[in-house]
Amino acid sequence: MFGSAAVGVDGAWEGLSPYHLLTRSPARVAWLAALARRHAEPGFDPDRWHALDRIAPPSLWMQDNPLDPGAAPLARTLAVGLRGDPEGRLLDRVERLDFGGVTRLCLSGDTLDARRLARLLSCLPALQAAQLHLDDWSGFDFEHLDPAAAPHWSFGGLGPADGARLAEAPLLGVVEGLWLSGVSLPAFPVLTARAPALRSFALHNHADGDEDDLRPWLAALPHELDNLSLWGKPMFALEALRDVTLSPRRLRLQMDDAQTLLSFTRRGGMDRVDTLELGCRRVGEAALSEVVERVRARRISLAGAPLTDAQLLRLARQSPGLQALDVLGTAVTARGLVAALEGGRGMSLEALAVSTMPQGNEALLALGHQVALPRLRRLLVFGPPRSGMDGRLLRALGAANLPRLEVLDLLQSPLGEVTLPDPLRFPALRHLALDRCGLSARPAEHLWRRACLPALESLSVTGGGLAAGLGEALSALQITALACDGDALRPEDLQRLRAADLVRLQVMGPMDEGVEQGLLDALADGAWPGLAAAELPGTRLDDTQIHRLLQSAAPRLMDLRFGIRGVDDLAALSGPALQRLLVLVVHNAERLSAAFLQELAGAGGLPPGAIAWVDRLR
Incomplete structure (x- = not known):
């Protein structure tokens, strides 16, 4: 639920905030672009923006999301792909925009000039964390990095020689947070021993090494550090935790060794934890019980762990200020969840992710009724086909007191012909995901009434989310982001x-020929002036259609994804029409290599730094 927790202050690294999106929806991009447009309009409510900012710090991903210049001042995270741009022209473009609010920078590419990076960092006064992943670090001079540019740094792809140069750089002497990925521990200098100010450390997917190699890294860390994240394979090196005494405030730990987990816990490893993400699918109930007894965290993710109802109840009693809880894929039942949240223990909860089980789902109907959740902002309920969950949950939630609920994802919960109450109201809901839910036409028509969803901006109904009635939804709602099935659209x-x-449109799967042509006409005619991203993987376009699509009158379209009929049709991918795209994805072109599309940049096609690739639709 927390995403990839790592080093940094609250919100500096994606995942440390409990408010990260629980869904896979395009809502964040849609919100960002839509709010940016409104930012300059009379009557714009800044409180509305700040509420969203607290939930999920907005991101501008120049790799796979559109870059909207008007949205730049609102961005908190900026990611830039540098492959195919050795001269850094894309960074020049970034410097010309106002990214003064960015706190997290992510750069990836082949190589990068350290002086060029230093110039970019000087344009980001609020920066808290810089994440760099390069294929080749050999020409990167760490000496040019200003130690005052950011307190937290992440380096991916470093070799032993690169690590040795980093160990001698002034930056390491003052760095507060260090995140490394893919390093070979035996050949690497112990960087934590060279970083006296270090408060946060993350090691993900190290290439090789055992507990003897990891032990000096952990031993050099301060006892009461802020963040510790050890995730990915190989996990056997984590046996080093048996011998060290650490008490982090935020902990992300993946391990299946019960004895190591117990030893770490008994040495005080869980005593100060405020944010916990624990990946432990095979540690056993007894070991997990002892761990749970020591946890007093406000943000807890135990997805996939062998957690029981009794353990969750104990955890909730020990954590009265619980703000975020993820128990997806655990053995916790609906009755156990409700029992854990009763008695006011759910009053502070802002994010909840839960799976339905084959028995006892009726207890979930108490959410928002007997169980008060006045601060709940995002709720994900995953309902496997045999879980027995039905439309009563949607009916109960709609009639409940959930005044702040902004994201509701009922993934795969079979809704069917549910009878919805009147009044039914989600006053603050901005994103609704009913993917693979099969909601019937009659309850859907009831739900789409504007009084039920007055604030809705994003709707996702893929995988048969709606049995019928998409057109009625489009008529009734004022959404800016839509994800639907191609066969759900009628002429x-x-x-x-x-x-x-619309700001973002995603139509999945094949569609009627007339509908496909109508969509292409709308895109080409600029029917949606604010459209920034269009994803149509089920299309089968010929060269004429591709050419027309690239001439779209939508001035902000920068992310385009479509399918083709044959390789020969890619001849239309040329010319200045491609220059505005930052993302181009072509489906069903398995006989082509990505190098073909990269060559377009040199032929006056895609701009440097844009992402282009081919993908076989399966």
């Missing part, structure tokens, strides 16, 4: 779709 729905003020 008569296209006019309603044209009337929507």
